[in-house]
Amino acid sequence: MAADSSAASASPGPAASSASTAPRSERPSSPSAKPPTESAHTSPSHSSSSAPAAASGVRRICSKGQLTLTVGRMDVGAGNVYLPLILTNKSSSTCTLTGFPGVSLLDSTGAAIGDPATRRGPTRSTVSLPPGGSASTSLHTLNEGTTDTPCRRSPAQIRVYPPDSFGAMKVPVRSFRVCGGVFEVEAVGSGTGT
Numbered sequence: 756m757a758a759d760s761s762a763a764s765a766s767p768g769p770a771a772s773s774a775s776t777a778p779r780s781e782r783p784s785s786p787s788a789k790p791p792t793e794s795a796h797t798s799p800s801h802s803s804s805s806a807p808a809a810a811s812g813v814r815r816i817c818s819k820g821q822l823t824l825t826v827g828r829m830d831v832g833a834g835n836v837y838l839p840l841i842l843t844n845k846s847s848s849t850c851t852l853t854g855f856p857g858v859s860l861l862d863s864t865g866a867a868i869g870d871p872a873t874r875r876g877p878t879r880s881t882v883s884l885p886p887g888g889s890a891s892t893s894l895h896t897l898n899e900g901t902t903d904t905p906c907r908r909s910p911a912q913i914r915v916y917p918p919d920s921f922g923a924m925k926v927p928v929r930s931f932r933v934c935g936g937v938f939e940v941e942a943v944g945s946g947t948g949t
Contacts, residue, residue: 817842817850817884819922824915826926827891827948834901838894838931839948843918844884852890852943853881857916860907860933861925867914868933869907875939882945891948897935906934918943 827839840858844850856865858872875895881889894913909932912925 757904758860773813773929779792783843787845814851814881814883815848817844817852819915819917819920820937821846821848821850822917822924823859824924824926826913826928828930829931832900832911834898836896836898836931838928838935839891839895840913840915840926841889841942842884842915843889844886847886849883849885851881851883852918854878855940855942856892856896856918857923858892858940859914861912862908862927863911863915865912869938871940874941874942876941880941882943889947890943890945892943893930893941893948895937895939895941896931896933897937899932899934902935904934904936906932907938908932 769785780871820843823842823843823845825841827841830837831838842852842857843857854872855878860868862868872894910928913928913931915926916922917924
């Protein structure tokens, strides 16, 4: 079962407009308390990175316009299903990601399928993304038939709010279905997670 790995670029349109009407629980969170903008923010350093932005105590949060979203290869085993989501910096400047993204499944009309993903595991250190650099998160659910709880219907897309962003990105998905009443997302970490 291979997942669709086509990229979805962050372009204006339905993805951007859906951000303002998304339920609060779907929005990402991180240690920063203020809504982000594309400008630099001052925040406590969460990383010992030697990058100039981190060294000065100022970090430039990755905006959806700086990122591309792709789906990695699904990992199925021992009753669990994991699906990596990969965020790549397509801009010409370094930016950072910290915390959990907001993730929902959408049907072909753009309507949400069930509740957004819940958080799984601890928050990780801030990830600094140089141009072309990638960070990833992983979605978790159970294999069909593992529990008596029925599966949700199959989504057409995954909607992702990067950490500290109120703008959503969407990516097509195949062969991923939430089952067993479990739909979780991990904090963003460095690398592609594949």
